[in-house]
Every structure is written in structure tokens, then in C-alpha cells.
Amino acid sequence: MRNDPYVSGGIRLQKVLSQAGIASRRAAEQMIQDGRVAVDGQVVTVLGMRVDPERQAIHVDGERVILDETKHVVLAVNKPVGVVSTMSDPEGRESLTDLIGDYPERLYHVGRLDIDTSGLLLLTNDGELANRLTHPSYEIPKTYVARVHGEVKGGVRRQMLSGLELEDGPIAADAFRVVDTFGDITTVEITVHEGRNRIVRRMMDAVGFPVRELVRTQFGPIHLDHLQPGTTRRVKGNALTALYGAVGL
Template sequence: MANDPHKEDGIRLQKIISQAGLASRRAAEDMILQGRVSVDGKVVRKLGTRVDPAKQVVRVDGERVEIDEKAHIVLALNKPVGMVSTMDDPDGRPCLSDLLADYPERLYHVGRLDVDTSGLLLLTNDGELANRLTHPSYGIEKTYVARVHGEVKPFVRRTLLRGVELEDGPVKADKFRVRDVLGDISAVEITLHEGRNRVVRRMMDAVGFPVRELVRIGFGPIHLDRLQPRGMRRIKGDELRRLYDSVQL
């Protein structure tokens, strides 16, 4: 364990559990004595154990407790077309910092969306979370909706699920479906865990359906839902716990 849970600074473990709304202070003490609470993966049974909320992971019955929402910020942003996925831009284009005036903390963008792609982008001040969400070993799925010209035949789905060869190596979709067809425009949904540059556009080019419009609607357990362009919302509660669980934090 990187930090000793028995040290004198920090917040008492039963207070953390009660402040999270999981139990009263007395019931939280019972949980600890019953061995239902762990800190950094180790069961803690000693009442009065103190926790560093910025650095340590508390779980009750295996479920992560979000112990300090101010310590770890995670935001979902609907990035509009034309905005670059950086905090500043030497060419003066709109960038992420334009939307973050209310957040003095240093926030990292989790991966990128190219300037012509809109949709879900995550921002956080938790560097370890950002690293794990983008590391290939965790296989975090990203879901996109692409609009293309023409009718997308069944062979396209088969080809993308089997895999296509790109200039930087093979890639395949995890899921693919046609969502709807309006005139000569088809909307398709594609899910993959790859994070290569413009990979969805290049995959669709490879099967003869260049993308006219691309929106990311899902990143792991987080979904765009009704978030409007340039809109942001704080990820918290059960949704935040699912995000941390997806990368084993």
C-alpha cells in the first residue's frame, strides 16, 4: 500500500463512508468491524483508521466509495466541430480552455477528437485515470455515430467486424450497426477500443463509405445523452464509480 491507512492525518474511515451516504456513522463502524471495508485493496478492521482522500481508494463490499468529489474532477464535454482538443492553439482556433473558466484546477483531456469530429470528450485532473482510460491494455470502448453517403450493405458490417488493413496496421470494429437511412444518407454506429488518429474515418474510407459527419456518443460507461454542443456536466456518484471500475482504480 503506497499510503499507510493507520497514519494520523487524513479523514476517519467511518466518516468517509457516512459522508458518502452509504450508512450512518455507527453503521459504518459496524461495516469496518465486519471486514466489509478495504483501503487500497486491503481489508481494514481498525476503527479510527484515517484515509487520504486524494490518494487512497476506499471500497465497501467491493464497490468504490467516491470519497472526495473536490479532489477528483471528471467532466463530460460535448466538443463541437471546429474546436481543437488541446488547451491552447497557436493558430487561435477555439480550444478546450475556452470552456473551463469555472475550473481553476489543471484538467487533462482524455484522448482527442479531431477538429471535424464532435461529441463526447472527458476531462479530468486525475492523471492516473486519464492514462488508464487511454492505455490499450484496458480496452475501453468508444462508440461513434457516422453519417455516410449511400446504402450500407451487410458486407460492410462483416468486413469491419473481421477487420481492415490500414497504413499503420489492421483494425476491427467491436460492434457495428446501421441506425437509420434518410434519403441517400445512412447513419451507422460503430464501437471499437482503438485510439488511433482518425481511425473511424479511415476504417469507413477503407470500405468505400467516406464519413460526412462523425459524433462520439460513448466513452466506456459514460454516454453523451442529451448534452448540448459546448455543454459540460460533472461525472459523479454511481457513474463515476463505474468509470473508475472500468480501469480497475
């Protein structure tokens, strides 16, 4: 759609922003005049432009405006150990569908966690969002907490951040820190943006600290927080906007 106030059909842009709770109609008009609003990547400065909120992407100050959260379904799931990261399993093992029940929307799982890893998984009905969140070019960070045997000293952190050579190529952590040490068990936090199979376990193996327990605590801007194992929550509001913004939608 052109940046043209006389395009027929659709809803006036300032009305859409007002209905989405971004600002009052008058304040939305000022945002448009100030060049703070874009439609399908094009900055709009003309008042009265009509848009189709069902089909067009609207951004304010670079943040995606989610116009109808009922149509953008994203679920955060705390996957327990032993559950496979698929919607069904031919071997009859517990799957993600068993955790969410008969959800009315068709949902895609965003990436995977291996069967021995617990923590945050995202499910969505938006195929393009799922594709972008897992595509390497968007470099979406994922944070894990791992428990290992022994004391993890400073040299390990340097190795993890400077890079390791694995059988399928080099890899470096985006962030690494020791959380605590209790007896013979050390807890570490690792952030990576690659999604290679069992990547955190293989990295820790490479530095001599095989993982005993692994939990994913964050995927992009979405945190596990206090979500209990085997339960889900709907991602809404600012968190949903941040998730779309992370992949340029």
C-alpha cells in the same frame, strides 16, 4: 497502511464510509466485517482501522468510493466541429479552454477528437485517471455515430467485427450496427476501444463508406446524453464512481 486498527492518525474507516453516504455507521461496520471493503487493494475485516481518505483508495464491493467530489474534477464536454482538442492552439483556433472558460483547476484533456469530429470529450484534474483512460491496456470503449452515403448492408457489419487491415495494423470494431437509412444517407453506430488517430474514419473508408459526419456519443461509462454543443457538465455521483472503476482506481 497496514490492516491494523491501532495505526495512529487518520479517521476510522466506518466513519469515512458513513460520511461519504455509503451507509450508516452501523451498516458500514457490518460491510467491513463481511469483507466488502478494501483499502489500497487489501480487504479489511477489522473494525476501527484508521485511514487517510486524502491519500488512500477505498472500495466497497469493488466500486471506488469517491470521498470528495470537489477534488476529483471530471468535465464532460460536447466539442463542436472546428474546435481543436487542446487547451490552447498556437494558430489561434478555438480550443477547449474557450469552451470551459477560466476554470480554477488545471485540467487535462482525455485523448482527442479531430477537428472535424464533434461530441464527447472528457477533461480532468486527475492525471492518473487521464493516463489510464487513454492507455491501451485498459481497453476503454468509445462509441461513435457516423453518417455515410449509401446503404450499408450486412456484409459491412461482418467486416467491421471480424477485422480490417489498416496501414498501421489490424483493427476490429467491438460493436457495429445500422441505426437508420434515410434517402441516400445511412447512420451507423460504431464502438472501438483503440485510440488511434482518426480510427473510425479510416475503418469506414476501408469498407467503402467515407464518413460525412462523425459524433462521439460515449466514452467508457460516460454518455453524451443531451449535452448541447459547446457546453459542459460536471461528472458526479455514480457516473464518476463508474469512471474510476473502469480503470481500477
